[in-house]
Amino acid sequence: MPSDTAPNNGPWDAKLQQFHGGQEWAQLDNFVEDFSVTTNAFGMPSSGKLAAVHSIEHSHHYPPADQEPAKSSLARFLWPGEFAAERERLILGNGASELIDLVIRMAPAGTWRPGPFHTQYKEYERSARNNNFALLPPGTAEKANVACLVNPCNPTGDYLELPELKTWISDNVLPGGYAIIDESMQPWQSEKFREHSLTSQREYVETLYRAQGISVFVMHSWTKLWCCTGLRLGSVVCPTAEHMRAIKKIQVPWSVNTVALAFLNAVVEDAKYLQDTWEMTPIWRKDTVDRLQTMFPAWEFHGRDFLSWIWINTKDTVVAERAVALARAAGVPVRSGGPGYNLPAFIRVAVRHPDKVNVLAEAWKSL
Incomplete structure (x- = not known):
């Protein structure tokens, strides 16, 4: 909730605006992929x-x-x-x-x-x-x-x-x-x-x-x-x-x-783009969940299999903060559940191509 005493979150004026993700990519010299937004993993249709x-x-x-x-x-x-x-x-x-x-x-x-x-x-x-x-x-x-x-x-x-x-x-x-x-x-x-x-x-x-x-x-x-x-x-x-x-x-x-x-x-006429989306999003999502579940068996993973993101309860605010920091440092920012949602033990990870998930998984090895 915006307030007169809330700190700014990047370009957001927290005294006046509701925080939203998707801003960090422009501040990263080593940007690889934005896992913080729930956009389509296939990118903008040609x-x-x-x-x-x-x-x-x-x-x-x-x-x-x-x-x-x-x-x-x-x-x-x-x-x-x-x-x-x-x-x-x-x-x-x-x-x-x-x-x-x-x-x-x-x-x-x-x-x-x-x-x-x-x-x-x-x-x-x-x-x-x-x-x-x-x-x-x-x-x-x-x-x-x-x-x-x-x-x-x-x-x-x-x-x-x-x-x-x-x-x-x-x-x-x-x-x-x-x-x-x-x-x-x-x-x-x-x-x-x-x-x-x-x-x-x-x-x-x-x-x-x-x-x-x-x-x-x-x-x-x-x-x-x-x-x-x-x-x-x-x-x-x-x-x-x-x-x-x-x-x-x-x-x-x-x-x-x-x-x-x-x-x-x-x-709206691009049928192939949608067919690719419907076919691959559940596959890439499941692969990501399976991989992260193996790495972090204590974490809870939420959401239907067709969704373009994964809502994760790390059950530990410190772990979640570190996961967000490590992802950002690797050029693959994820969304913290703290700003905006006031759920600091949660993180949100977008569904992305497995090659980009490799970068995120590597960044989280030290967790």
Whole structure:
């Protein structure tokens, strides 16, 4: 939690900003690989990179105010059969962070609560605090005006299937309230991810809104799946087209730049990149877990097998601090669970190519 007395963490002003990882690489003379962020191990797709570079030729013009054709292309990706009907519930943003803030600004005032897990991505809490919500603790049985659940949960790796997710919404959101479900890591689930996503549940969302006035928003950050965190690219699927227009009304014009739109328009067509991701991520993740488990049998490894990271409980704050320092010194930074999450015995390690894992394992031999 930002405070007036908190120290700065690298480029973050801890008095004003919520800490986030992914900054250390630029400070390392011996940088090899960034294990601190949950981006795709395959790196930026060449298809998107080429489209982004070509788009620079048009960057002396304003980007399209309707976000087209990228918005329709993403709609086809999310709803291959019904994109035309669903598109009007979709809006793009300058990363998910912009849309998180816009939706919470629109939300009914009162109480806010996180998901049921030990911790989750902190941007929702930051926005709720800045917008004067009363923050309820994760374990409370009290329903809230606004409830935000990251599913799959970053960093803990917890995951609710659709029936569990719907039950959680019913149990935790007041009538007339907002449920914001972050599915940024959902597309890693498999090529059948759409069947497991709330984006496929239009009838359920409409019924819930009509019967109880509960508005369900499905949030995505696309910068992890397509490894483009520097471009800032997110979207939200709203419960109705009217909700989408309410966001558009308060969103800054040209929020998503020409380069990001061109990138998105290309990568949604890159089937091979996704097939490689779905095939290799579970294999590389399992190999990494097996290797680290052999090295450190006392550690606990958390998260579903399809995820792009591993959440590790070292059970020892000193060991975790040393692991973070050794990885950084070797040019392979990992994420500490201390800054931001206040869980200093935990570390988060991204799934990466085995050659890069060799460097990390070698750095940790002295542990």
